[in-house]
Amino acid sequence: MAASIAIHLEFGGGAELLFNGVKKHHVTLPSQSEPWDMKQLLVWIQRNLLKERPELFVQGDSVRPGILVLINDADWELMGELDYQLQDQDNVVFISTLHGG
C-alpha cells in the first residue's frame, strides 16, 4: 500500500493556457496499492486539472508530441518516460515547444 505523495507540477511554453493560465500546481496523489507512475499521472492530470482541449495535451497514453517533460529538471527520456515511478516531492514540468519564437 503506497502512501499518498505530493507532486509539484509546472506548465510552461503555452501549455498553461489549458490549465486556466495557472503555471504551478501543488498536488497530492491519493494513496493506492501500486506506486504511481507517469502514465497514471497523465490520466490523473487529464481528469482533475485539464480544463479544456485534452487532445492538445495528451495523445494516447503519452503527452502530445512537442511537449517537453522534465522530472526534477532532467529529461524524462532519461528517466524511463511513462514508466518512471513517482516519488514524494518530485517536480514534474511540462513545457510546450510548439510555435514559440
Place this chain on the structure above:
Amino acid sequence: MAALLLFVSVSKKCVKCKEAPAALVIRAGDAYCRLCFKDFFIHKFKAVLGKNRIIFPGEKVLLAVSGGPSSCSMLRQVQEGLSQKANKKLRFVPGVAFIDEGAAIGQSVEERQRTVAELQAVFQATGFPFYILPLEQVLDLPASVVATNPSPSEQPASAYKAAVHHFVETDGSNFPRPQEPKKTLLPRVQESHTLMLQQLLGSVKTLTAREELLNTLRQHLLVHTARTEGYSKLMLGDSCTRLAVKLLTSISLGRGAQLAQDTGFSDSRYGDIILVRPMRDYSAKEVAYYNHLFTVPYVVIPSVDTKTVDKASIQRLTESFVTKLQTDFPSTVSTIYRLQLHTCFMHISALNISCVLQVSSDSLAVKPSTFFEASTADSSLWVLIAELSVLHLYYRLPETTRLKSLLCYSCALTVRDMVSDDVFDPFMHEL
C-alpha cells in the same frame, strides 16, 4: 522491466564530460549534463556568428523579439555574449524590436497594454534600446519598403578580420556606443487603424493565407524600423524546428523558389538590411530546456493559430507532421535542415521573383503605383491592399493589367483568399 529501465537511465553519464549524470537528450543518443549543456548552448551562439562573419564589430543589429521562447533566448545570448570579458566577446550594438499583434487576435487595449508592460520590463532589464511597434503601423508604411536598397559595398573576406583587429586595437572606442535607452512611451494606436488592420486580416478567408499575410506584414514592419533607426542587420529568433516546419510549409505554399533565403542563416534580399537567424541550429527542445534551467523570461502571447486543430492551416498541419515524426525519428528536423543547405547550392536565386508584396531578388521590376489608381509612389502599400480587398479596387484597374504579374505565385494565393466568391471578377479568376 521498470526496474531495468531505471537502472539503465540512472547510470547514463554525460557524453561530454563523462562524469556528471546526464540531464537532457539532445540528438539521438547524445545526452548532456547540465553544465556541459550550458556551455554547448552558449558556445553555439557565438560559433554560428563567428563562423559566418557577417556581423561586423560595432555594427547596429536589431533583435526581433516576439516574446516567445526562441527570441527571448536569443536576447539572453546576446546579453551574455556582450557582457563577458573573454576574448570571444560579441562586439555589435543591439537594439530590440517587439511587434504588438494584439489587433490580429482581437485583444482589448488593456490586454495589449498588459502584455507590452510585461515585455517592456524584460527589455528594460537588458539596458538595450527597444521599440514597441503596434502592427497597425504597417498600414502607414510607404510602398518603398519592399524595394531592395543598394547594399553597402561588398566587403572582401579579409575585411572582417581587419575590422576585428582594428576594433580590438582601439578598444572599441571609435565605434558607436550603445545608445541610452530612450524613455519609450507605449505608442497610442488609433482605433480606426486597428479596425482597418482587422478588416484586412478578416478579409482573408483561410487561416493559412492569414498567417502568411501576417508574416509578410511583420517582416515589412521590422525591415522598415531597422532602416529608419539606422540598423544594418536584423536578427530573427527562428529555431531549427521552426525553420524545418517553415521549409516544408513554403514548399506547400508555392514558395519553393525563395526557400534558401526564407530559411537560411542570412537573407540579403533587402540589400541594405540583412536578416540573420542565429538560432537556426537550436532545436525547440534545447531552447525550452535552457530557458527553464536558467530562468530566461518570456511571455506567452496567443497567436492566430493558438488552440486550433491540426487541420486549421497548412502551417499547423506541417508543424504537427514534423513534431510527430520527430518523436519517433529524432533525426527528422536535422534531415530537413540539411535539405535546406542543399537548396542553397541549386542557384534558385537565378529565378527572378518579382512580387509587389515580397522583395525580389532582382530590383523591383514593377512599381505598384503604376497599377493602382492612386498614382503617388508614397501612398501606403497596405492601404492599397486593404482597399483591394475591402472596396474591390481592382475594378478600376486598366483592362490590360494582369494582377497575376504583380505577385509571385505564393502571394497570389494569399491575395486570392481575400476576395469574396460572390463577386464575379475577370481579373481575379485568372490567379
